[in-house]
Amino acid sequence: MIKVREAVPEDKNGWNDVASKSPSATYAHTWEWKEVIEEGLEIRTLCLVAEDKGEIVGIYPGFLKPIANKPLLKGKYVLFSPLDSTWDYGGPCAISTNLPNEIVNDLVIHMEKIAKIKGAISLRISPFEGETLKTILMERDYRTSARLNSLVDLKNSEKELEQKVRKKWRQYVRKAETNGIQIENVNNEANLKLVYEAILSVHQRENAYLPPYSFFQILFKSFDKNKLWVRAAVFENKIIGGDILFKHRNIVVERYRGVFDDYMGLRPYYLMVWSAIMESKKSGFELYDLGGMPSDEKNGIYFFKSGWGGEIINVDWYVKDVKYQTLKKLKHSMGGK
Known part of the structure; x- marks a missing residue:
């Protein structure tokens, strides 16, 4: 059974093992990149791991970027994977097991739930490749924004x-x-x-x-x-x-x-x-x-x-809003624009 939880420092080796083996992973999926973003840009991270029988088989790096210049959204975030200001690749990825689709799907579902709890009102994902992931995102009502x-x-x-x-x-x-x-x-x-x-x-x-x-x-x-x-x-x-x-x-x-x-x-x-x-x-x-x-x-x-x-x-962005009422209030405050 797949278990999804937030990553902790002790996960570094297992995390990088997935990043080195998954065909969907890039340098921006490595633990070191996560640390560079945290320390170099002071961005709060939300990173998930998927475990199967105690072994890390999937990872999902996320970055909680505060929403600026909108008083109604003070304390709210956009969950980026990858971070938009470094223009990389993100999204969940898994190593080859007999359950790759289940792993990715579970990571997507858990990230939506946990990001919402952490104050995210929107998720924006741009994976390098992986038709399975793209299908899952579209089935979960993500919309696309072009990126080449x-x-x-x-x-x-x-x-x-x-x-x-x-x-x-x-x-x-x-x-x-x-x-x-x-x-x-x-x-x-x-x-x-x-x-x-x-x-x-x-x-x-x-x-x-x-x-x-x-x-x-x-x-x-x-x-x-x-x-x-x-x-x-x-x-x-x-x-x-x-x-x-x-x-x-x-x-x-x-x-x-x-x-x-x-x-x-x-x-x-x-x-x-x-x-x-x-x-x-x-x-x-x-x-x-x-x-x-x-x-x-x-x-x-x-x-x-x-x-x-x-x-x-x-390599499109996949976007999903997870706090509709908050966005609705913001839209109303801006005259419906």
């Missing part, structure tokens, strides 16, 4: 991968190489800070959220270097940009990337992506995840990421 991603199949040969890349992008890769751009791994906090500043400069230009540097310091210290991949784009012995990627099971996920504005003309972005794809393939990974993209095909990010030959897939 592009996955490059690294099982293709290097020649096939290159042929799939947009011609102009291949030219920009060669231009960056000709310009003398080099991509180097980052192994110390001094260079991590420079990479962060480059990434921050892009987010400031785009008026987009980026976690504080302290978050990345904690990440750098908490994650095994075989799982966290930080690189710098170097020009004339100076760091002009960089990126932060994650390695988990058979996939590499790019999450943050940036270049100082003065060096954009050297095309370092293109070399960073292509070199990451090539190195991921040579290291034996099977998929390269371009880290999410908007659904608007006219958007610049969509255009950039769609040019690398990946398969564009849906």
Whole structure:
């Protein structure tokens, strides 16, 4: 019989065992990521485990984000899995047993109940994959909100991968190489800070959220270097940009990337992506995840990421409101809007 309960610190090894084996799990399902969110962003977590005969066979990471700027909802939360501000993947996942559907279903049901007790008025889930989970969520009246991603199949040969890349992008890769751009791994906090500043400069230009540097310091210290991949784009012995990627099971996920504005003309972005794809393939990974993209095909990010030959897939948000009366009162207070 499956038993679902809240996770405790002693569950770390069992939790990570599921995260390392489940095909639906990503780096954002690891215990270390949970700790980075808790410490680096001071977000309250609600994480569940499913046990079968005392063994952890399923996990469900959740993050309770306070609802801001709405006095009527003071003390209320949205349960995110993953946290929206870090743009990862979440949802429940299970290891291969004879009861995978039951495990996932029980985790979904218990999360709705416990999150509601903890003050959540809505749940928002974005899983990486898993048709079983998506079916369960739709049957439980979750609605979807579009989210896209592009996955490059690294099982293709290097020649096939290159042929799939947009011609102009291949030219920009060669231009960056000709310009003398080099991509180097980052192994110390001094260079991590420079990479962060480059990434921050892009987010400031785009008026987009980026976690504080302290978050990345904690990440750098908490994650095994075989799982966290930080690189710098170097020009004339100076760091002009960089990126932060994650390695988990058979996939590499790019999450943050940036270049100082003065060096954009050297095309370092293109070399960073292509070199990451090539190195991921040579290291034996099977998929390269371009880290999410908007659904608007006219958007610049969509255009950039769609040019690398990946398969564009849906990784939608699944949304369910669990405290209807609270939401109804809020809607009424806003004039029915």
